[in-house]
Amino acid sequence: MxxxxxxxxxxxxxxxxxxxxxxxxxxxxxxxxxxxxxxxxxxxxxxxxxxxxxxxxxxxxxxxxxxxxxxxxxxxxxxxxxxxxxxxxxxxxxxxxxxxxxxxxxxxxxxxxxxxxxxxxxxxxxxxxxxxxxxxxxxxxxxxxxxxxxxxxxxxxxxxxxxxxxxxxxxxxxxxxxxxxxxxxxxxxxxxxxxxxxxxxxxxxxxxxxxxxxxxxxxxxxxxxxxxxxxxxKRIVDDMDKVFYPETFVVPFVETVHDRAVEEVLRGCIRGCRFCQAGFLYRPFREKSPETIQRQCRDLCDSTGYQEISLSSLSTSDHSRLEETLNGLLPYLESHRINLTLPSLRVDNFSRELMDRIQGVRKSSLTFAPEAGTQRLRDVINKNVTEEELMRTAKIAFSGGFTNVKLYFMMGLPTEDKDDIAGIAQLAERMIALFYETSDRPKGKSIQISISVATFVPKPFTPFEFEPQIDREQLKERQQHLIESIQPRNRKKIKVSWHTYEISFLEAVLARGDRRLVPVIEQAWRNGSKFDSWSEYFNYENWQRAFDACGIDPAFYANRTRSYDEVFPWDHLDYLVDKSFFIRENQTAHTSQTTPHCRAKCAGCGVNRKIGRACFE
Structure with a gap:
């Protein structure tokens, strides 16, 4: 029809x-x-x-x-x-x-x-x-x-x-x-x-x-x-230079969320942040060569007419030959007045030279994700970013003309306490002080720091798959503590926003659920739920009525600690990372110790062993 x-x-x-x-x-x-x-x-x-x-x-x-x-x-x-x-x-x-x-x-x-x-x-x-x-x-x-x-x-x-x-x-x-x-x-x-x-x-x-x-x-x-x-x-493709990649995209008639050409430069991640599902699901780490990236970028821009291209991955600045890639790509982009964006930059390998390069045609915003307000909690989650690196990066940005900083954090992380919450405000305030101490900052302008706080959602195939999500009352107490921790003199310079708790709670339920949630999802839909990720459509009452009708307690999935020997609903699915590795990493997290990234030392996750590849070592 x-x-x-x-x-x-x-x-x-x-x-x-x-x-x-x-x-x-x-x-x-x-x-x-x-x-x-x-x-x-x-x-x-x-x-x-x-x-x-x-x-x-x-x-x-x-x-x-x-x-x-x-x-x-x-x-x-x-x-x-x-x-x-x-x-x-x-x-x-x-x-x-x-x-x-x-x-x-x-x-x-x-x-x-x-x-x-x-x-x-x-x-x-x-x-x-x-x-x-x-x-x-x-x-x-x-x-x-x-x-x-x-x-x-x-x-x-x-x-x-x-x-x-x-x-x-x-x-x-x-x-x-x-x-x-x-x-x-x-x-x-x-x-x-x-x-x-x-x-x-x-x-x-x-x-x-x-x-x-x-x-x-x-x-x-x-x-x-x-x-x-x-x-x-799970299936993986072995050679990123040989795997299929489109020479053109469908070009929409209407504006889309990411209205630009996109070049995938690598898959996987070397970092091992313990909360990050994507970092484990997409292992092993595989890069495209600079020549492949450059050719595919030119093909996409020539065929689509886009005036912006993004070098996309979980952590683009971890590409081992990024400088070489940019050296070969930027003359083409500059001659065609095509803007380059590099999402997923990390503060520990961000430089003034890199910032200057990505501003070649027009300035684009910089966003960083410390994730936690104190070094102790950043070590718990294995972020492997120090405050010194955060401040160094901020100073580079201020010297480069940036006056707006976006910082992403999570609340409810394992072992989190009030000092970690106050640390979010204190970190932002130290950045404000640094801005005014930076001699070559933009003159006559004020700094604006936007803090976005998401509720931690424990996900399968991460070291935190065993952890509980905090409940609504705990979250409200921590949010209030964050607001009270901001000094009155800085409250106009710091804006704080956070996600709706019920959305994060439902995400946790569905992420770690089992087949008994099948009728709940159907009932929620029949109650009128759709576009649940859109705040204007989300209606938690539809879901609560569905849980009640099906006799399901959602807290069973979201708010309880899971033992290391529990059989999880997803244990028959193999994403190549050993469960024993997740257990070791969870135990290490509770001692506030970090694990080096893959290029520094193999942590024994098991991925490359299973597929017959060599690790970086």
Whole structure:
């Protein structure tokens, strides 16, 4: 079903109608009768957010290099357009063909954030696809699956999906589609395909695993059947210079969150911050060569016309040949007046030369994340950043003309006390004093420091997966202590903001949940929850009623300490880092000791051993 005739009369009734019509420069349209497998790539948030997602750009271009495969984009409609879709019986559709999603062979979601889960159900419902995998029958299509970082614990969504893809998708997605194509030709059933797909490394079929529980509610065992593997290991690509990367992006008609070209310069992280899930999920550390980065940047800028490009990674300044990369890239960027941004800079390898380079065309803002207010707590979380380095970096920024500093912290970290909270204010105040002591600071201007405080969320596959999240009352006390710790004379120069506690609490519940949360998510959606990550839509009462209706205590998932020998809902999924390493790191954290980063000394996380690679040593 093509929806063009139905949506045309409605587009002028909604905001930003261009996000619903497709046809952008760089979008790929194929002839339906020449395509064997159609893949709807679904991003469970709005167009302006989803079109900024690098993973979609990579897989969209990669799959479409195969002549007989067609990947199309699907986004969650905003509330105004969704209301019209439901009123006029318009199903969820893909942008390239404007065909209904329920006519596709494969429907894939990317799980970037736990609070997108109700959007997934809403999109399936809009598409006319049964929410539960068991209700889709034995017909082969559509296969509903998901990838992305939240797949490291997909158990709260297990009954909604046919399968999950663990790790990096460039190779395994095509392997899965090839299997689907062959089994479609052979007339296979859904269950036959799923049993075969479970044999592909990196693919997890949750219906082939039975979960049992102890009387106290913890997991007893996850037991495979039908010859499914006992452990599913994530997929990685080995050579970043050879892995596929697009030469062009789809260029949106409307402004998006990150409206620029993006070049991925490395994967993984050497640092080992104990709270950071991404730093462990994306190991091992792998870099692109300067030549590859430079070529891909030129290709993207030439093909898209973007006037800004970002060198993207978890920690771009950790690239071992960053200076060489910039030396080769900046002449092109300067001659074409293209701005360069380097997100994810660290204060311990930030220099005046680097700042000058990234300001080559126009000045961009600098943001740093001390994460904790005292050195003791920064050591607990293994941030490996000293106050001396923070102040050195701030002085470089002030000398370079910056008067606005953004500092990111977390509250509720393990072992945190009142001195750590007061330390946030004291650190900001020392930066204010440093600004006025800096002789070559901008004259006639005042400094403004913005402090953003997030509530710590313990996540799977981190050394803090065993830790509890603080409760609402504890958080309120600490927030009040922070405000009171700011000296009256500095309160106009320091602005403090923090995240909504209920959002962080729900994130913790869903991040460490199990299959008993499946009906809770469905009930929350039926209560009206969607776009939960948007403060204007988030309604915790919907969730509280869902927990109550299902007899679930969310504090069981968010607020309790977990023992080292507990079986976690995600223990049958292998992201290559040994659980014994997480235990050692948790124990080290409680002694306020740090662990050196990977280039300084191998900490024995186990990743490279499992895949036959050498560590830095």
């Amino acid at each position: 093509n929806v063009l005739s139905k949506i045309e009369p409605l587009l002028m009734q909604v905001q930003k109608p261009a996000q619903y019509i497709g046809g952008e420069v760089g979008s790929i349209v194929k002839e339906r009768d020449k395509v064997d497998v159609r893949f709807a790539f679904c991003f469970p948030d709005t167009y302006e957010i989803g079109m900024s997602h690098l993973g979609m750009k990579i897989l969209y271009s990669l799959i479409n290099t195969r002549e007989n495969y067609w990947c199309e984009r699907v986004f969650a409609p905003c509330a105004d357009f969704e209301a019209l879709m439901r009123e006029h019986d318009i199903p969820l559709y893909a942008l390239e063909s404007l065909d209904a999603v329920n006519t596709f062979d494969m429907v894939g979601f990317t799980l970037q954030y736990e609070l997108s889960y109700t959007n997934i159900l809403n999109m399936l419902d809009l598409a006319g696809i049964p929410l539960y995998a068991k209700d889709r029958g034995e017909t082969l299509s559509p296969i509903v699956f998901a990838g992305g970082p939240c797949v490291c614990n997909p158990e709260p969504l297990a009954d909604f999906f046919d399968l999950f893809i663990l790790g990096e998708g460039e190779e395994v997605n095509l392997e899965m589609m090839d299997l689907y194509y062959n089994m479609k030709q052979a007339g296979a059933s859904r269950s036959e395909f799923l049993r075969a797909a479970a044999q592909i490394p990196g693919i997890y079929v949750p219906s082939l695993y039975d979960v049992t529980y102890h009387e106290d509610g913890t997991v007893l065992a996850v037991t495979p059947r039908d010859n499914a593997p006992a452990t599913i290991q």
